[in-house]
Amino acid sequence: GCMNKLKWNGQAKKQKKYNVVLIKDYVEVINIALEQKANWHFSQNKKIKNKKDKVVKLDKAVGEFCLMIKDCVSTQFKNQKKMKAA
Numbered sequence: 537g538c539m540n541k542l543k544w545n546g547q548a549k550k551q552k553k554y555n556v557v558l559i560k561d562y563v564e565v566i567n568i569a570l571e572q573k574a575n576w577h578f579s580q581n582k583k584i585k586n587k588k589d590k591v592v593k594l595d596k597a598v599g600e601f602c603l604m605i606k607d608c609v610s611t612q613f614k615n616q617k618k619m620k621a622a
Contacts, residue, residue: 558613567606574602 577599584594 556612558609558616560613563609563613566609570602570606570609574599574606577602 577595580595581593582595583591586592
């Protein structure tokens, strides 16, 4: 799991929104792939220096981002199911 979840900043919320119909089988495959990718990054634990010469945990950030996208896809799928039921 992921201890400190990244939060979408205000800018991300202003992005254009698309309506995509999510299919259960695709959602499951996407979620498994994102989780595997996140786990791979967490195991690598590579650190890089950014432009301000600060050491950044690159793989930790990418891993958390993968889990954030996974959560997003899962939430959208749940919301889509609720909307169909309504």
